Amino acid sequence: MEWAGRRLDAKSVADAAVAVAVALIIRYAIVDPPGPSSHWPAWSAWPVAAVVSFPVALRRRRPRAMLALACATAAAVTMAGAVAAGAIWLTFTPAVLVLYLVATTASIAWSSAGLAVCLLAEVSAVLVFYAQVFPGLDPAAAPSEIPPAWPIEIGMVTVLLTVAWAVGTVVRWRRETTARLVRHLAEAAVTDERRRIARELHDVIGHSMSLIAVKATVANHVADARPQEVRAALAVIEQTSRSTLAEIHRVLDLLRSDGDPRQARLPVPGMADLPELAVHARSAGVEVDLAVRGEAALPAAVAMSVYRIVQQALTNVVTHVGPTRCSVTVDAGGREAVIEVVDDGPRHGRPPRPGSADRGGHGLIGMRERVKMYGGTFDAGPRPEGGFRVSARLPYAPDGTPA
Template identity: 45%
Template sequence: MTDRGTTRKGRTPASVVGVAETRAREAMSRIRGLHLYVLDLAFAIATTAVYIGFAQGASVRVVQDEPWLGWLVAAAVGLPLAVRRRWPLPVLVVVVAGQLAATFLHMILEPYLASAFATYLVGLAEPVRRSTAGLVLAMAGSATAILLNQGATESDATFAAVWFFLGAAWVAGRAVRNKRAKIAAESEHRARQAVLDERLRIARELHDVVAHSMSLIAVKAGVAHHVAEDRPDEASAALGVIETTTREALVEMRHILGVLRSGGELDTELAPVPGLAGLPGLAEHARMAGVTVRLDVEGQDQLPDGVEVSTFRIAQEALTNVVRHAAPAHCLVRVRIGDGAVRIEVTDDGPGLRQAPDRPVPGHGLIGMQERVAVYGGTFEAGERDSGGFAVTATLPYETGVAT
């Protein structure tokens, strides 16, 4: 027997789509990288052709008598550049050796452009030790070639020019490598942060659902236990509240877990968004737990979905704390909407922190409310009232006329 929405191979449609999207991105990445290899091939062919031309004009008799030797040297210098992205350091070794041979045969006297291109890729693709070794190799090869052609007394300026050329190519490669590494690290950090934010959001939702429901269940279970023998009708009513609350909590938890299993975006059928319309239900639940609640909501502005959900959850958590720590008590829930902000006030006349040491000093509930407020740049206060009891006050700013 399989769950609805699951394929025969056990993959959900969302996971199949995810695999397809991943493969499509990989294919596009390969296509985008292909043009670089095409450019390398074109440059390799052009370099080889230039060196063949130099070979034909070489003044060394052995090259004149054996033209294939010049062609071979030209191929050794130019053609490896076509695969420099695949084997950067081996290509540099071959190119340097080819340029040494070309210089020895007096085929060319040039600023080692091919070596510079190979050195750039070594700086870009190789780890720092291997890339440094490649730079040393290129500079040593160029120094040897210069000495073979000009002699030590005439080569200072040439040394400086060629080494600067090779060093600049290597530094450019390292700079690009470091920039790419930084971008990759930032991207990974953003991905991890997104996962953490999503986990926090889910944990916050689960806490709000479970804490609110379990607090009411605990109160009603205690009532049922104490009146079971003397007042069975009242005990039965308390058990009925427990049953109803449990079912509602299970439905909400299934909604949240359904979003996790789907791997997709929020589905309104899986997770209906709680909002201001749910505040009377919160008040009724608190009344069932022995708290006398007065609900006062003012304002007609249409709130953005996120602000409305946060308003509901803050009121829910504040009422949960009243049920858990202050019941039986009187509680006022006041919501004011207008002037670009929602103000939520939940006050009770129960025992304060000094009379009830189990009152919530920053726990998960208060932290969760603070986090919700911080998302919108609002303000949050929670503490004892001068007249007794506890108060939670939160302000959530929003853009007027925007509902998302």
């Protein structure tokens, strides 16, 4: 607010300076006109110039009222003969400046009405001046190269007013177009952020709930025969629930405290958390062989995408296949991250779980979208020898942006 007030004050000072400059020009034109001099006394040029130029100084505070005042005073002093022939168009210069501001701030209908009123006022005033005042003026001491004539005066004022209105209208249209574009970009950014958060929540909850469902099923089946396995399953469920709540809190903190440095945030998952994913999958009966190759330190955004892709791939294995063997390979070198998750399919001739044939749904869509952000390649599908394979390649620039 303080900065906006300073800018407004600076513009008001600039308008006041312009008003003074215009008043000096009008006063000089009245005293030393190109045509016959006014029959008013010479000292009257000062108050006439000040009154005509006054609306320019206050045009930002009351633009519509100042436009009406500028047109009225210019027309009045012209019909009263206080101006000189050949320089009447200067008297309407303040109306031109105010009309430009009105066109940049008011609606097209209002500014058009203002233009029409100003044109009517200047045409009427010039015609009255040349019909009633001009014949009674003394001839100029030195004839001008361009003799005073009402068509020239009307043409000059009409052109100035029309150009000011047209330029102001274009400026207003560009401002509105820019404002609409900014709003559209802001809305698009909000939509993208919502999609990203929804994808994060899907990955977190889907992975954890799959493990919890598997362990709860095991505990339910062996509750009477092997109570020690029930306790182990409950321990896994407890640990998974706690980590899931922490992840959900981290994602929701992005909504509550975006841009607030006072709000503490949990670290973003990355490459260092891949072994924990393997541990969770092993607790659900999946034998995971994890291999991370390459010594390059991935940018945080790329590392999180790698983590989420591996997380969703392992979630699909736990959900759709059950106990099996799975290999996870991550190669982080050469300005790209290459991920491959391969499972052997159901063991001992067990029928696949419902939905395991194609493993479609939001999981594969989310992985494909993450890869698409980096302009990489993604492939997922069943293997001829059995099982399922997920492969992704994420090229990236040194700063973590897509390559």
